[in-house]
Amino acid sequence: MPERLLEVRALDAHYGDFQALFGVSMAVAAGAVVAVIGANGAGKSTLLRCIAGAMPSRSDAVLFDGVPVGDQPAHAVVARGIALVPEGRRLFPSLTVEENLRIGGQLGRPGPWSLDRVYELFPILKERREQPAPSLSGGQQQMVALGRALMSNPRLLLCDEISLGLAPIVVRDIYARLPAIVGEGISLIIVEQDIVQALRVASHVYCLQEGRVALEGEARAMTREKIAAAYFGV
Amino acid sequence: MSVRVEHSNWFSRIGTAIALAAAVALAVAPWWADRADLRLLSEIYAYVALASLWNLLAGYAGLVSVGQQAYVGLGAYLLFALAMLMGVHPLVAIPIAALATAIISVPVAALMFRLRGHYFAIGTWVVAEVFRLAAAQFTALDGGSGTSLPAAVVLSIASTREMREFIIYWIALAQAVAILGAIVWLLRSRYGLALTAIRDSELGARSNGVDVARIKYLVYVAVAFGTAMVGGLIFVQKIRISPDTAFSVNDWTAFVIFITVIGGIGRIEGPIIGTVVFFILRQTLADLGAIYLLILGAVAIVVMLKAPKGIWGLIADRFGWQVFPLERRLVIEKP
Amino acid sequence: MEWLNTILQGILLGGLYAMFAAGLALIFGVMRLVNIAHGDLIVLAAYIALMAVEALGVNPLVALIIVVPLMAAIGYVLQRGILNRTLGEDLLPPLLVTFGLSVIIQNALLELFTADSRKLNAGNIEIASIHLGGGLAVGTLPLIQFALAILVIAALQWLFYRTALGRAFRATSDDQSVAQLMGLNNAHVFALAMALSLAVVALAGVLLAVRANFDPSIGPARLIFGFEAVIIGGLGSMWGTLAGGIIIGVAQAIGAKLDPGWNLLAGHLAFLLVLALKPEGLFPKVDRQ
Numbered sequence: 001m002p003e004r005l006l007e008v009r010a011l012d013a014h015y016g017d018f019q020a021l022f023g024v025s026m027a028v029a030a031g032a033v034v035a036v037i038g039a040n041g042a043g044k045s046t047l048l049r050c051i052a053g054a055m056p057s058r059s060d061a062v063l064f065d066g067v068p069v070g071d072q073p074a075h076a077v078v079a080r081g082i083a084l085v086p087e088g089r090r091l092f093p094s095l096t097v098e099e100n101l102r103i104g105g106q107l108g109r110p111g112p113w114s115l116d117r118v119y120e121l122f123p124i125l126k127e128r129r130e131q132p133a134p135s136l137s138g139g140q141q142q143m144v145a146l147g148r149a150l151m152s153n154p155r156l157l158l159c160d161e162i163s164l165g166l167a168p169i170v171v172r173d174i175y176a177r178l179p180a181i182v183g184e185g186i187s188l189i190i191v192e193q194d195i196v197q198a199l200r201v202a203s204h205v206y207c208l209q210e211g212r213v214a215l216e217g218e219a220r221a222m223t224r225e226k227i228a229a230a231y232f233g234v
Numbered sequence: 235m236s237v238r239v240e241h242s243n244w245f246s247r248i249g250t251a252i253a254l255a256a257a258v259a260l261a262v263a264p265w266w267a268d269r270a271d272l273r274l275l276s277e278i279y280a281y282v283a284l285a286s287l288w289n290l291l292a293g294y295a296g297l298v299s300v301g302q303q304a305y306v307g308l309g310a311y312l313l314f315a316l317a318m319l320m321g322v323h324p325l326v327a328i329p330i331a332a333l334a335t336a337i338i339s340v341p342v343a344a345l346m347f348r349l350r351g352h353y354f355a356i357g358t359w360v361v362a363e364v365f366r367l368a369a370a371q372f373t374a375l376d377g378g379s380g381t382s383l384p385a386a387v388v389l390s391i392a393s394t395r396e397m398r399e400f401i402i403y404w405i406a407l408a409q410a411v412a413i414l415g416a417i418v419w420l421l422r423s424r425y426g427l428a429l430t431a432i433r434d435s436e437l438g439a440r441s442n443g444v445d446v447a448r449i450k451y452l453v454y455v456a457v458a459f460g461t462a463m464v465g466g467l468i469f470v471q472k473i474r475i476s477p478d479t480a481f482s483v484n485d486w487t488a489f490v491i492f493i494t495v496i497g498g499i500g501r502i503e504g505p506i507i508g509t510v511v512f513f514i515l516r517q518t519l520a521d522l523g524a525i526y527l528l529i530l531g532a533v534a535i536v537v538m539l540k541a542p543k544g545i546w547g548l549i550a551d552r553f554g555w556q557v558f559p560l561e562r563r564l565v566i567e568k569p
Numbered sequence: 570m571e572w573l574n575t576i577l578q579g580i581l582l583g584g585l586y587a588m589f590a591a592g593l594a595l596i597f598g599v600m601r602l603v604n605i606a607h608g609d610l611i612v613l614a615a616y617i618a619l620m621a622v623e624a625l626g627v628n629p630l631v632a633l634i635i636v637v638p639l640m641a642a643i644g645y646v647l648q649r650g651i652l653n654r655t656l657g658e659d660l661l662p663p664l665l666v667t668f669g670l671s672v673i674i675q676n677a678l679l680e681l682f683t684a685d686s687r688k689l690n691a692g693n694i695e696i697a698s699i700h701l702g703g704g705l706a707v708g709t710l711p712l713i714q715f716a717l718a719i720l721v722i723a724a725l726q727w728l729f730y731r732t733a734l735g736r737a738f739r740a741t742s743d744d745q746s747v748a749q750l751m752g753l754n755n756a757h758v759f760a761l762a763m764a765l766s767l768a769v770v771a772l773a774g775v776l777l778a779v780r781a782n783f784d785p786s787i788g789p790a791r792l793i794f795g796f797e798a799v800i801i802g803g804l805g806s807m808w809g810t811l812a813g814g815i816i817i818g819v820a821q822a823i824g825a826k827l828d829p830g831w832n833l834l835a836g837h838l839a840f841l842l843v844l845a846l847k848p849e850g851l852f853p854k855v856d857r858q
Contacts, residue, residue: 054746074749084750092743095736103740106733107752152752298664300605345841348848349800351660352603356796357844360837363793367834378830483789488672495665524676531672538665539654 005030005187006051006082006156007063011070013046013055013211020046022211028156028204033178033188035202035219037195039231042208044191045087048158051189052084053077064156079107083154087161087191089145091133098129100144104151111153112184118147121177139170146174150181157181159190163197175201195227209233236567241422242559249557260407264400272403276471278509279410283464284486285493285505287457290417293500294429295453296436298351301358302461303487304342304365307480308335309462310469311369317387319374324387325405328466335462336455343454347447359483366481380476388473402471409467413460417502418558425449427562433500484527492534498544503557507546574705575826576819581707583818584715585780587811588773589795590802591722592766594810597799599742599762600656602663606670608792610767613674614640614774615689615783616682622689629689629779637771644767648760656759671788678785689778714776718814721769722807728765729807738762790833797840803850812851816843 006028013021020043028034036044049055050070051062057070069077083104091100101118119126122143128136133144142162149157163171171194178201182188192198199205199219207215207230215222215230242250263275284302292298312331316322322330342361349357370378392398420426428449431439440446465486469475479485489512497508515533519526541548550556589611596602604610614636621632651670655662697709729735741748741758749755777783777791797817802809817836824835843851 052750054750073754074746075752075754078750078752086747086750090744090747092740092747094739094743099736099739102733103736103748103751103753106737148751292661298661300664300668345844348844352597352601352664353796353800355660355664356603356605356793357800359789360793360797360840364834364837364841367830367837371830371834484672488668491665491668495661499661524679528673528676528680531669531676535651535666535669535673538662538669539651542662 003029004063005032005065006189007066008047008051009061009063011047011050011057011061013043013050013057015046020211021050024208024211024213026206026213026216028187028189030155031182031185031187032204033182033190033202034204034206035198036189036191036206036208037193037198037227037231038208038214040193041210043211044208045160046211047208048084048160048189048191051077052082052158054084078152078154079109081109081153081155082158083149083152083156084158085145085149085160085162088164089138089141091141091144091148093132093134096130096132097125097136097144100133101125101147101151104148105153107152109153113150113153115151118150121150121180122147139166139174142166142170142174146177146181150186154186156187156189159188161191161193163192163194171197195231207231238565238567239562240565241562243554243556245554246556246559250559253557257407257411261404263407264403269399272399273471274513276403276406278513279406280464280468281490281493281509281512282506283410283413284461284490285497285509286414286417286502287460287464288490289494289499289502289505290420291453291457293494293504294421294433295450296433297450297454298355299358300355300483300487300491301360301362302457302490303481303483303485304358304362305335305339305458305461306465306468306486307362307369307477308338308365309465310475310480311372311375312462313466313469314375314381314383314475317383318381323390324383324470325391325401328405328463328470331466332459332462336459339455339458340451342458343451347450362481362483362487366477369477369480375475378477380474380479382474383470391470402467405467406471409464413464414502416460418560421502421560425452426560429453489530492530494544495534496537496544498546498548498550500543501546501550501556502560503546503550504544508544511545572826575822577705577707578711579819579822580815581711581715581818582822583798583815584711584718584811585773585776585814586794586798586817587814588714588718588721588769588776589791590798590810590814591718591725591807592769592773593792593795594799594802594804594807595725595769596762596766598805599738600759601742602652602656603667603796604652604766605664605667605792606674606788607667607770607795608790609671609674609678609788610640610770611774611777611791612678612783612785612788614767614771615778616678616687616785617771618689618775618778619682619687629691629775633772633775636775637768640767640771640774641764644763644765644770645760647767648763649756652763653756653759675785675788682785684784684786686782686784687778688782689775691779695779710780714780717772717776718811721772722811725765725769726807734761794836797836800850801840801843803853805854806850806852809850809852809854 004027008024008026010023010025011021012023024047036047038044050057053072053074059068059071061070064080064082069080101115124140125143125147162174175197190198190202199222202219205217205219205222206213207227209230215226263272288302309331312334313327316327316331317324346354346357375381392401428444431444432446436446493508493512494505496511498504519529537544593607596604617639618629618632618636621635622629651666655666694710698706699709699712700706729738737753737758741753741755745755794817798813799810801816802813816839820839821832821836825832
């Protein structure tokens with residue numbers, strides 16, 4: 001069994017004529033927490049979308065468990081065990097909290113995560129289970145989005161800017177629950193603007209700058225200067 | 235340094251020259267074409283005009299109507315009413331009927347604009363149905379069975395049949411040329427710029443100060459006017475009218491839409507090409523009856539799926555050609 | 570009393586119209602598609618039932634066993650093969666493709682069956698009636714049709730709000746790309762929706778064929794009645810669609826009573842009136858326009 005759960009090899013991505021990623025390469029070991037940081041427009045979200053299959057790539061640009069999945073559509077990638085918590089949460093507005101969670105689990109992948117376990121992790125959601133998703137606060141919606149992704153029992157969870165638009169105390173609250181998720185054997189890729197928060201939980205860091213990997217390495221080896229240089233491209 | 239907007243390119247100059255030459259040749263057609271050919275040409279002009287108008291409405295203003303037969307029929311019925319019940323000369327009645335139709339189209343637009351997209355489309359169809367059913371109840375013009383222009387009215391156009399055919403032919407040609415000309419003029423004006431903006435992005439246009447609602451109204455009413463003009467003439471030529479023929483979905487909407495889609499929607503040249511293709515298909519396949527229509531439907535589907543910009547769309551994108559000088563290029567002249 | 574009878578007939582007719590509308594509303598709700606060939610597909614179902622009846626000698630209502638699954642399969646293939654490719658921001662492709670489809674179906678039926686008017690015979694049930702006392706009577710068949718309409722709408726409501734499939738429909742309709750991220754294959758979900766819609770269409774078609782004469786050209790009118798019912802009822806509300814159908818049916822019945830030539834016109838005018846006064850419909854659930 002390959003040590004690398006996920007491998008990204010020389011990934012290119014385009015939006016029409018605009019190229020967003022240039023030969024990005026990355027590796028995620030099983031059980032790791034990888035942080036992807038970078039300025040706005042650096043290509044972080046694009047990277048996650050390619051991994052999740054929401055954007056098409058070369059078949060061997062993304063390898064999951066050694067299997068090329070780059071050209072698979074999103075619904076097939078989820079079935080393999082990669083789940084994305086999309087940027088901006090993107091809950092289904094017509095569905096209640098519980099329905100949103102159930103949709104996440106409708107593939108029926110086996111695993112420890114169930115409706116009850118999600119409610120255990122986020123008790124406030126149990127209280128609001130019948131409410132329409134848009135009626136929740138930003139932080140609660142983020143919990144629903146996380147829970148929804150967990151319901152598919154992924155082996156790799158991709159979190160796209162889960163701190164976006166949330167108060168610091170709420171962000172800390174959410175991040176406090178991540179260990180419970182990782183502890184179950186889920187590997188994590190976190191895209192974050194909040195560098196401090198990201199470095200606190202991550203074991204590895206990649207910094208993207210204008211679609212390229214400008215810096216990579218273990219989180220504890222990162223210094224402020226190295227990050228600033230990579231982030232801003234000075 | 236001065237800046238100006240240049241509309242033509244070398245191809246459009248050639249194209250416009252060809253178009254003008256063709257117009258002249260067609261104007262003298264009564265001298266080189268026989269009666270059947272003249273009738274065919276008149277039909278072609280009518281469809282070019284109707285398709286161009288629909289193209290303006292749907293391809294530029296984004297108002298996809300499947301109910302324009304309402305105005306073909308209304309223009310025709312109002313004309314018959316003016317000529318037969320009020321003694322107006324039929325040729326004079328054409329623009330009057332068209333004007334009356336345009337006025338009626340204003341409250342219709344107000345009602346229809348409450349619907350969007352697909353629902354707007356079917357709503358326009360309902361309106362056409364209402365007009366058709368109302369016409370069938372209009373006993374003064376023999377209701378559902380229809381009526382014909384009396385001999386006296388027909389003779390007032392011209393005393394000989396030949397002369398009548400020539401006059402109707404020229405008016406048909408004049409209508410097509412005028413409508414095309416008006417559309418080109420409109421698109422070259424700032425209204426045209428606004429329309430192109432609306433076509434590309436309504437929200438973007440609105441946020442740039444374009445009064446989208448007002449322009450859509452104007453286009454809808456103007457198109458109703460043009461459609462009624464063409465409709466009036468069509469039925470003057472046919473002499474006979476009935477609710478089913480005047481408000482026929484097939485004749486005045488299905489064929490028109492197919493022509494525009496196959497030729498190329500959103501471009502002026504499209505309806506012309508489409509009409510030519512349509513008539514070639516018709517002349518070769520008409521004997522097949524229902525199968526011909528079936529093939530037409532299939533062709534429309536295939537074109538829409540494979541070449542959504544139509545024949546002219548493919549050509550124009552590939553070669554950058556345009557027959558009518560409509561593109562806008564900024565020319566900066568250094569002092 | 571005669572007027573009461575008229576209104577009653579109109580209400581029952583409205584049930585049939587609501588069934589025409591239900592399939593239409595379902596499709597628009599899930600994928601923003603208005604199927605212009607919807608009415609022609611209802612007529613197609615009627616002709617398929619005709620073929621089944623002539624080939625197997627069964628009662629038309631029994632033929633439903635064949636017609637419903639067959640139409641559902643046609644719907645799945647149609648959506649997956651052609652209509653899925655037209656979905657997107659631009660409303661012209663689906664409109665024109667379904668328009669082309671409408672022309673194809675009408676003319677294919679014309680070629681195969683000619684323009685002759687046909688009707689399916691369901692036996693004695695067609696003339697049976699129930700007397701409600703006081704001179705009021707309702708035909709048994711119209712009553713059954715009305716009951717079926719209510720059943721269909723209730724079933725669709727239940728499906729949409731209480732099942733996983735309905736959840737999938739609503740999620741996909743909300744946000745296609747995120748639905749994909751949840752493992753939903755949009756192409757498949759849309760095809761299922763169309764299959765369901767055509768299953769309802771099949772039922773409506775057979776009931777129509779038993780109730781009245783049909784020929785290849787009556788499709789567009791059925792589309793319009795269904796569409797009017799949806800708009801009057803209000804987008805997003807299935808029960809509203811029933812109300813809309815009933816209003817059209819009653820308007821037509823009253824119009825016919827005043828003057829036989831007025832029945833269709835009365836229905837259309839009722840629609841235009843609602844459009845003028847309450848354009849969002851009588852029971853709108855969600856303004857999705």
